[in-house]
Amino acid sequence: MSRLADLLRRLRRRPSLPRRQSAAVMPTVRYATSPLLASRTPPWRVKFLLALLGLGFVALIGRAAWIQIIHNDFYLKQGANRYERRIELPGARGRIFDRHGELLATSIPAPSLWAIPKDFEATPAQFKALAGLLDMKPETLRKRLAASNNFVWLRRQVDEGVARQVAELKLKGVHDIKEAKRHYPEGESAAHIVGFTNVEDAGQEGIELAFQKQLVGRDGERHVIKDRLGRVVESVGDKIPATDGQDIHLSIDAKVQFYAYQRIRDAVREHKAKAGSVVVLDAKTGEVLALANVPSYSPSDRSKLTGAQLRNRALTDTFEPGSTIKPLIAAWALESGRVRPDTVIQTSGGRFLLDGKTISDTHRSDALTVEQVIQKSSNVGVVKLALQMQPREMWEMFSAVGLGQKPPLGFPGVVTGRLRPHKSWRRIEQATMSYGYGLSASLFQLAQVYTIFASDGEFIPMSLLKRDPHETAPVRSPAIRTTDASVVPPFSVVASPVRWGEDVEGAPQVRGARVISPRTAQQMRKMLSMATGDGGTGVRAQTMAYSVGGKSGTARKQEGKGYADSKYRAWFVGIATISDPRIVVAVMVDEPTGVYYGGAVAAPVFSQVVQQTLARLGVVPDLAVQPDIAAMHDVEESF
Amino acid sequence: MSRVNLVLLLALMASCFWLVQSSHESRRVFVALERAQKQERILHEERDRLQLDRRAQATPLRVEKLARDKLKMSAATPAVTYYISTADMPTVPHPDAGGGP
Numbered sequence: 001m002s003r004l005a006d007l008l009r010r011l012r013r014r015p016s017l018p019r020r021q022s023a024a025v026m027p028t029v030r031y032a033t034s035p036l037l038a039s040r041t042p043p044w045r046v047k048f049l050l051a052l053l054g055l056g057f058v059a060l061i062g063r064a065a066w067i068q069i070i071h072n073d074f075y076l077k078q079g080a081n082r083y084e085r086r087i088e089l090p091g092a093r094g095r096i097f098d099r100h101g102e103l104l105a106t107s108i109p110a111p112s113l114w115a116i117p118k119d120f121e122a123t124p125a126q127f128k129a130l131a132g133l134l135d136m137k138p139e140t141l142r143k144r145l146a147a148s149n150n151f152v153w154l155r156r157q158v159d160e161g162v163a164r165q166v167a168e169l170k171l172k173g174v175h176d177i178k179e180a181k182r183h184y185p186e187g188e189s190a191a192h193i194v195g196f197t198n199v200e201d202a203g204q205e206g207i208e209l210a211f212q213k214q215l216v217g218r219d220g221e222r223h224v225i226k227d228r229l230g231r232v233v234e235s236v237g238d239k240i241p242a243t244d245g246q247d248i249h250l251s252i253d254a255k256v257q258f259y260a261y262q263r264i265r266d267a268v269r270e271h272k273a274k275a276g277s278v279v280v281l282d283a284k285t286g287e288v289l290a291l292a293n294v295p296s297y298s299p300s301d302r303s304k305l306t307g308a309q310l311r312n313r314a315l316t317d318t319f320e321p322g323s324t325i326k327p328l329i330a331a332w333a334l335e336s337g338r339v340r341p342d343t344v345i346q347t348s349g350g351r352f353l354l355d356g357k358t359i360s361d362t363h364r365s366d367a368l369t370v371e372q373v374i375q376k377s378s379n380v381g382v383v384k385l386a387l388q389m390q391p392r393e394m395w396e397m398f399s400a401v402g403l404g405q406k407p408p409l410g411f412p413g414v415v416t417g418r419l420r421p422h423k424s425w426r427r428i429e430q431a432t433m434s435y436g437y438g439l440s441a442s443l444f445q446l447a448q449v450y451t452i453f454a455s456d457g458e459f460i461p462m463s464l465l466k467r468d469p470h471e472t473a474p475v476r477s478p479a480i481r482t483t484d485a486s487v488v489p490p491f492s493v494v495a496s497p498v499r500w501g502e503d504v505e506g507a508p509q510v511r512g513a514r515v516i517s518p519r520t521a522q523q524m525r526k527m528l529s530m531a532t533g534d535g536g537t538g539v540r541a542q543t544m545a546y547s548v549g550g551k552s553g554t555a556r557k558q559e560g561k562g563y564a565d566s567k568y569r570a571w572f573v574g575i576a577t578i579s580d581p582r583i584v585v586a587v588m589v590d591e592p593t594g595v596y597y598g599g600a601v602a603a604p605v606f607s608q609v610v611q612q613t614l615a616r617l618g619v620v621p622d623l624a625v626q627p628d629i630a631a632m633h634d635v636e637e638s639f
Numbered sequence: 640m641s642r643v644n645l646v647l648l649l650a651l652m653a654s655c656f657w658l659v660q661s662s663h664e665s666r667r668v669f670v671a672l673e674r675a676q677k678q679e680r681i682l683h684e685e686r687d688r689l690q691l692d693r694r695a696q697a698t699p700l701r702v703e704k705l706a707r708d709k710l711k712m713s714a715a716t717p718a719v720t721y722y723i724s725t726a727d728m729p730t731v732p733h734p735d736a737g738g739g740p
Binding site for chain 2 (some may be wrong): 107129183258
């Protein structure tokens with residue numbers, strides 16, 4: 001032991017030996033003491049290696065930081081892909097209601113079935129069962145599966161029950177996807193108003209198209225973690241809530257709409273006509289209560305749809321309004337103080353020569369009062385009134401009641417009609433225009449014109465959306481899915497704000513631009529009621545209990561440049577009741593065969609529609625009715 | 640010193656168990672919530688479907704047809720309607736207020 005200590009002491013004393021080596025010398029290792037074995041490694045090499053090692057560590061740490069902290073998106077995404085599942089939250093399309101909250105259109109979930117043909121496997125029995133469930137022949141199904149390798153639709157939008165049964169077959173390669181099918185309980189009667197959507201849930205016609213932006217729902221999504229059993233155990237990140245589309249409340253009354261459709265359909269059938277339309281307007285609020293066209297179609301089965309069925313004739317077809325325009329001329333003649341209702345107009349035997357053209361009447365007379373001119377629908381009388389006016393005056397009157405302008409309904413395909421600028425009118429044109437030729441309008445525009453007589457002289461803006469006198473701004477409608485926080489309560493779409501006033505009895509009434517004075521409107525109502533009274537042209541427009549007034553019109557149809565020989569169009573526009581007008585009704589029948597006069601074809605439809613609409617609105621009859629009730633005051637039953 | 644460590648260790652263990660327990664509980668509750676929400680959605684869809692069915696059964700077309708064909712009814716006309724005005728109403732005794740058994 002003492003020897004070893006001695007050796008160590010000696011070693012330390014040797015100055016040539018590097019310190020490091022002396023430290024490395026272990027007591028048991030002897031060879032280090034040999035000078036031959038002494039390392040000649042330069043000190044910088046050790047330092048260099050150490051530095052390299054350190055650098056390696058720094059690189060590793062840097063890389064780790066790069067992956068985990070700075071540039072981690074890729075790996076986060078890859079990780080998420082392995083445990084996260086994305087769930088789509090479907091936003092439902094808004095529903096369409098009538099004015100009383102009856103459903104006109106709604107979406108119901110309907111799964112669509114699809115298949116990957118190359119994965120498809122089924123036993124013959126299963127195959128047959130599948131074809132049966134899909135309502136297809138096995139042959140058709142086989143063909144369909146052969147059409148593509150990767151994807152085929154088996155059937156879109158089936159009932160949930162069918163989808164469940166198909167799922168129970170547990171076929172390989174058959175899948176379903178959630179979709180919604182649009183249903184239209186009102187069917188063909190409201191088809192032109194409501195319109196329809198395609199299979200992708202996009203509006204194609206009518207309100208469905210016009211309000212596509214408001215109706216469409218926005219899908220949301222959320223990310224979740226699912227466990228082994230496929231249950232959602234945790235949600236990850238933010239959820240994008242689904243937004244349901246807004247509900248639309250139309251001004252349409254489903255019952256009135258149905259009556260109107262039924263009546264015009266029957267009339268078209270009875271007269272073997274080509275088509276027909278009815279418009280019912282609320283004269284107080286400017287709402288469209290009904291708008292029906294024949295031929296119509298069933299929105300749920302559009303496989304054999306033709307263009308003729310699709311046409312919303314009341315809004316898209318224009319024609320020369322004929323006699324129905326005469327009251328406007330008379331109204332302006334009264335309003336401008338040129339005549340009074342009892343002013344006598346010389347009608348010179350119902351013939352009038354103007355600039356080489358003869359204007360004639362069907363009913364000959366020598367002199368008529370202004371009232372009688374309207375009652376008998378005298379062309380000569382009206383022309384004589386019109387020729388007292390400047391063309392500008394007439395044009396302004398026509399424009400003020402919406403002729404030559406697009407009705408502001410925001411509805412697809414609405415036409416403007418034709419009204420030429422007054423500067424280009426010749427005298428004969430001014431004359432023919434006064435009895436409704438040389439300008440054109442849709443049936444809806446004609447109905448609109450008559451609102452000025454119904455609402456004491458104001459031209460009320462029309463709306464297809466329900467109006468509420470207490471509502472000035474959009475109001476949050478009651479949420480449909482209040483408990484689920486993911487669904488935002490929708491705003492319902494409301495009609496653009498209008499000015500509200502009160503009528504004579506204090507009921508709310510929409511105000512519009514004044515066209516004629518209330519006094520003139522009253523005088524005109526009297527004339528219109530005379531036109532449907534004894535000696536008038538529209539006797540058949542009368543109803544059993546309500547006073548009505550209106551004008552009939554009949555015209556040869558324009559074909560090409562001239563007028564067709566035996567093709568007519570018959571219409572009637574009127575108001576009810578005369579004492580306190582509630583509604584304006586316009587009826588048009590296209591190409592009736594046999595009788596073709598407006599007073600004979602369209603007026604009866606008007607009468608029936610008015611009768612039923614006013615009863616539906618709860619209007620008390622203003623005419624004395626011969627009661628048909630057996631015993632009105634019977635003895636009270638004892639009980 | 641070691642006693643303090645022991646207490647801390649025990650506290651740590653308890654906390655760990657508590658954590659496991661509560662996260663399990665939270666998942667369980669979450670699954671229940673999910674299920675309830677799914678149920679809610681299904682019920683909503685069911686309600687929509689039933690509303691549609693009800694409407695489809697009560698369209699004017701169907702009502703009119705049934706009334707005419709099955710019940711032999713006809714449309715009311717003013718001639719067979721007895722109109723009363725609201726001014727007359729107070730004189731009509733309320734069914735509950737009147738005598739009778």
